[in-house]
Amino acid sequence: MTIPAQEGIPSREDVAAAALLRTSTAVRERSRQLLDRARAGDSPWFTVHDDALGSAADVVVETTRERYPDGAIPFHSRWRHFEAGGVDRLGSLRDALPPEGSPDRSRALIDVVLVSVLLDAGAGAEWSYREESTGLVLTRSEGLGVASWEAFTGGLFSGDAARPLRVDAAGLRAVTVEKLGVVFQVSPVNPLTGLEGRVELLRRLGDALADQPAVFGPDGRPGGLFDHLTSDGRDAVTASEILGAVLNHLGPIWPSDNEIGSVPLGDCWPHRAVAGPGLTAGWVPFHKLSQWLTYSLLEPFRWAGVEVTGIDELTGLPEYRNGGLLLDTGVLALRDEDWAGVEWEVGDQIVVEWRALTVALLDELAGLVRDRLGADAAAMPLACVLEGGTWAAGRVLAAQLRNGLPPLSIRSTGTVF
16 A cells, blocks of 8 residues: 655655665666667667677777776776876875875865766866866866866865865855856856756755765765765775765755655656566666766775775766767667757657666676676776776767767756766
8 A cells, every 4th residue: 555645755655666766776677678678679769789799899998908008997987087187186185185094084085076076967069178287178077077176176165264175065055156167167168068057966965965964964074975884983885885875865966857756866767668666667767977976986985995895786877978889889779860960858768768778788898898808897897897998988989980079969957967
């Protein structure tokens, strides 16, 4: 029997359904449903060409060897963008940050990487960022990464002028479109896609942090996740625990209309061909930015001496570089080539399906890449395949074929892509 929810209070069934969809297991399983359907020829949008998987793996292997000839492949994370241009930006703050190995340092590193990931949705082809200290001109993810790093070091996200190297609820709530636009060098000739959406996301983050002092502390700092997950002296966590904390405690920040009852689902979208129990039927979760954040939190936890296990429980990231790789290598093909000229919405069925196929096919591609490099999953988890890897290869092909543009055009809100 379904128990009706009281006004403003979600029912137990709603909460349970949302909890099921807030797992990487659900992301992987439901994406697989749509891949099986497409392989059976039942997708109205895509065909799957398995004979092209080998050549796609070859492209990824070639890119990986060029990027990491010594075979030492780091995790795919925001920290790679902070290193853009070969600049050791973290090292330059060594004396300003709390001592290495201290909880205060871990909180600061989680602060900066969390807010930077939330600002990492596509910048658009016209935007660039000039780093004053180096003269580097950076675009896309690297530009956004360095711009957000500079905003952090400049104290934009701190509510305490005496302690600029932190992020807190007061600082986030004070961010405006004008302030973020100035720091990100936005102008009529240097437009940034989804600027207003990014600011809304930061302000919602501030509200969520302030509303949960038991997790994020009295000042509402993202770095409170470290204390929350390592309470009682824990020296090991699973990647799924980190993702679960991100989804459960930061879920309310996502400005999406996708809900079960009154429970927000975030980056989770309806698709009529997907099966599931009860209220979860017809929903496909992705949680792209939340998983990207989880990948980006692996290093701060490890630097603090906390072991992170189960990394491969996370999925590949369903964004336009990984998805573009599959279209550009012919693993996926549009049933109508004219669709490449349409600007789609994030929730359109073709986009939901493209993202799901990307998640499922990345698992298969990862196995082929490891075989070619003579590595196993323990030595080369999916986080390293992505970094080596699929994301970079997708970018290279996009640059060669379309001046960097993705093969499908999606209207960005600044909060998903």
